[in-house]
Amino acid sequence: MNVPSFTSRFIESLPGDQLVANEPRQVRGALWSKAMPTPVSSPTLLAHSREVAEQLGLTEAQLKDPAFLSILAGNAPAPGVTPFAANYGGHQFGNWAGQLGDGRAIGLGELNGLELQLKGAGPTPYSRRGDGRAVLRSSIREFLCSEAMHHLGVPTTRALSLVLTGDRVMRDMFYDGHPAFEPGAIVCRVAPSFLRFGNFELPTSREDVALLRQLGAFTLQHYFPTFGPPSKEAFSQLLTEVAVRTARLMAHWQAVGFVHGVMNTDNMSILGLTIDYGPYGWVDNFDPSWTPNTTDAEQRRYRYGNQPAIGLWNIERLGIALLPLLEDDEALVEQALLAYQKTFELEGARRYTAKLGVTPRDETVELTYALFSFLSQQETDMTIFFRALGEVVTGAKPLAFPEVLLPAFYSPPTEATLRTGTDWLQLWWQRTREEDAAPSVIAQRMNAVNPKYVLRNYLAQEVIDSAQAGDASGVTQLLEVLRHPFDEQPGQERFAQKRPDWARSKPGCSALSCSS
Numbered sequence: 001m002n003v004p005s006f007t008s009r010f011i012e013s014l015p016g017d018q019l020v021a022n023e024p025r026q027v028r029g030a031l032w033s034k035a036m037p038t039p040v041s042s043p044t045l046l047a048h049s050r051e052v053a054e055q056l057g058l059t060e061a062q063l064k065d066p067a068f069l070s071i072l073a074g075n076a077p078a079p080g081v082t083p084f085a086a087n088y089g090g091h092q093f094g095n096w097a098g099q100l101g102d103g104r105a106i107g108l109g110e111l112n113g114l115e116l117q118l119k120g121a122g123p124t125p126y127s128r129r130g131d132g133r134a135v136l137r138s139s140i141r142e143f144l145c146s147e148a149m150h151h152l153g154v155p156t157t158r159a160l161s162l163v164l165t166g167d168r169v170m171r172d173m174f175y176d177g178h179p180a181f182e183p184g185a186i187v188c189r190v191a192p193s194f195l196r197f198g199n200f201e202l203p204t205s206r207e208d209v210a211l212l213r214q215l216g217a218f219t220l221q222h223y224f225p226t227f228g229p230p231s232k233e234a235f236s237q238l239l240t241e242v243a244v245r246t247a248r249l250m251a252h253w254q255a256v257g258f259v260h261g262v263m264n265t266d267n268m269s270i271l272g273l274t275i276d277y278g279p280y281g282w283v284d285n286f287d288p289s290w291t292p293n294t295t296d297a298e299q300r301r302y303r304y305g306n307q308p309a310i311g312l313w314n315i316e317r318l319g320i321a322l323l324p325l326l327e328d329d330e331a332l333v334e335q336a337l338l339a340y341q342k343t344f345e346l347e348g349a350r351r352y353t354a355k356l357g358v359t360p361r362d363e364t365v366e367l368t369y370a371l372f373s374f375l376s377q378q379e380t381d382m383t384i385f386f387r388a389l390g391e392v393v394t395g396a397k398p399l400a401f402p403e404v405l406l407p408a409f410y411s412p413p414t415e416a417t418l419r420t421g422t423d424w425l426q427l428w429w430q431r432t433r434e435e436d437a438a439p440s441v442i443a444q445r446m447n448a449v450n451p452k453y454v455l456r457n458y459l460a461q462e463v464i465d466s467a468q469a470g471d472a473s474g475v476t477q478l479l480e481v482l483r484h485p486f487d488e489q490p491g492q493e494r495f496a497q498k499r500p501d502w503a504r505s506k507p508g509c510s511a512l513s514c515s516s
C-alpha cells in the first residue's frame with residue numbers, strides 16, 4: 001500500500017533538541033526533541049474513528065493495512081517526518097511544576113494539516129520516571145471520550161485509532177502499593193495542534209524570550225493568521241482569543257456535565273480544545289462539588305462547579321507567560337481576563353437557557369440558579385432530567401410532579417423535593433409560554449442541546465471490563481451510540497439509564513486515579 005507522506009510545520013520551523021537519546025533530562029533552548037517510538041510485540045487495531053480517518057484523507061483499506069497499523073503501533077516510522085516529543089511545562093494543582101513535556105506522547109507529524117500523535121508509544125526525554133506507556137482502560141476512555149465530545153459538538157482533540165499492543169504494562173492503579181500488570185494500548189490522537197498553555201510557560205520561566213517569541217510567531221502564523229505578523233497588538237489578540245475560546249469551552253463542559261479532572265495548565269489547549277483525557281468523568285447526579293479524580297479528592301480543585309474559575313486562573317497563567325511579548329503591559333492580561341468573564345457569563349447563560357428552551361433574560365438567571373439548587377436537593381440525574389424536560393414542555397402546565405421526571409431520582413423523592421420541583425416546573429413552564437415558538441418546536445430545540453446519550457462512567461467501565469476479558473467489540477458498539485447523542489435511537493435505551501447501584505463506588509465508575 002502507499003502510506004501517505006507526513007509533514008511537520010512544528011519541527012520544520014521551530015528549534016529542536018540536538019541530542020538523540022531518550023534519557024530523561026532538562027531540555028533548554030528547544031521546543032521539541034527527537035523521540036523514536038518503542039516497538040510493541042503484536043499490535044491489533046481494536047477500534048477506529050471513520051470520520052477522523054476521512055479527515056486525514058485515509059481510506060478504510062489504508063487504515064487497516066498492516067503497514068499503516070505498524071505506524072499506529074509505533075513499530076514503523078511515519079514516512080517523511082522524524083517522530084518527536086514536545087517540550088512544555090505547567091502549573092499542576094496550583095503550583096509551578098517546571099519542565100514536563102510529552103512523556104508518553106510522540107508526534108508523527110501532519111496529514112492534511114492535522115497533527116497525529118501516539119499516546120503510549122514508549123519513553124521520551126520527558127518521561128521522567130514514567131515508562132511512556134498507556135494501559136488499555138485509559139486508552140479506551142480517551143478514545144471513546146474524544147469522539148463522544150466531538151459528536152456532542154464540544155471542541156476536542158480527536159482519536160483516530162485504538163491499538164492493543166500485545167505487551168503488558170505495570171501500574172499501581174490506586175497508588176496503594178499493589179502494582180499489577182495490565183494490557184497496554186496506544187491511541188493515535190489528532191488535532192490541528194497539541195500546543196498547550198504550558199508550551200508558552202516553560203520558555204518564560206527560563207527567561208528565554210527569544211524561544212517564546214519563536215513559538216508565539218509560529219502560533220500566530222499557522223493558527224491565528226488574521227491577527228497579522230508578530231506584534232504586541234497581535235499577541236494581545238491571541239491571548240484574548242484563547243481566553244474567549246476557553247470560556248466558551250468551560251460553558252460547554254458545564255452544560256453537558258463533563259468534568260475534566262486535571263485542569264493543569266499543561267492540559268489546556270491553545271486552540272480551546274478539550275485535551276488529555278485522564279481521570280475525567282461525567283456528572284451522573286448533579287453535584288457541583290463532584291470530582292472523579294481521587295488524586296484531587298481532598299482539595300477538590302477541579303470539581304465540576306469549579307471548572308469555570310479554574311479556566312480563568314489558567315488564562316491568567318498564560319497571560320503572565322506571554323507578558324514578554326506584550327511588552328510587560330499587564331493591562332492586556334487584565335483585558336483578556338475580563339473577556340473570559342464576560343464570555344463565560346454570556347455563554348453559560350445561553351447554553352443553560354437553551355437547555356430549558358427559553359431565551360436568556362434577566363429573570364432566567366434566577367430560574368437557572370433555582371434549578372441548580374433543586375437538582376442538588378436530592379441525587380438527581382442531570383442528563384435524564386434535562387432530556388425529560390423536553391417532554392414536559394409539550395404538556396399542560398404541571399399541577400403535580402410529572403411522572404417522566406421520576407426516573408431521574410437516585411432514591412425515591414421526598415414530599416419536600418416533589419413540592420420544590422413542582423413549584424420550579426410551574427415557573428419554568430409558564431416562562432416557556434412567553435416564547436415565540438410552539439411548545440413542539442421548543443421541545444425539538446431542547447432535544448438538540450440536551451443529549452440522551454453521554455459517556456457515563458459506568459458505560460465506559462463495562463466496555464473496559466469486556467475488553468480486558470478479550471472482547472473489545474463493545475468499544476465500537478458504544479461509539480456508534482455516542483455518534484448520535486441527541487437522537488432517540490430506539491433499542492439503545494440501555495445506554496441512557498442512570499448509574500446502577502453497583503457502579504456507585506466501583507473504581508472506574510465514580511473514582512479514578514491519574515495512574516493510566
Ligand code: AMP
Pocket residue numbers: 100101102103104105126127128129130131132133134262266267276278514516
Ligand atoms: P498528565 O497528568 O497525564 O497530563 O501527565 C503529566 C505529565 O506526566 C506529562 O508530562 C506526561 O507526559 C507525563 N506522564 C504521564 N504518564 C506518563 C507515563 N506513563 N510515562 C511517562 N510520562 C508520563
Ligand code: MG
Pocket residue numbers: 266267276
Ligand atoms: Mg497531560
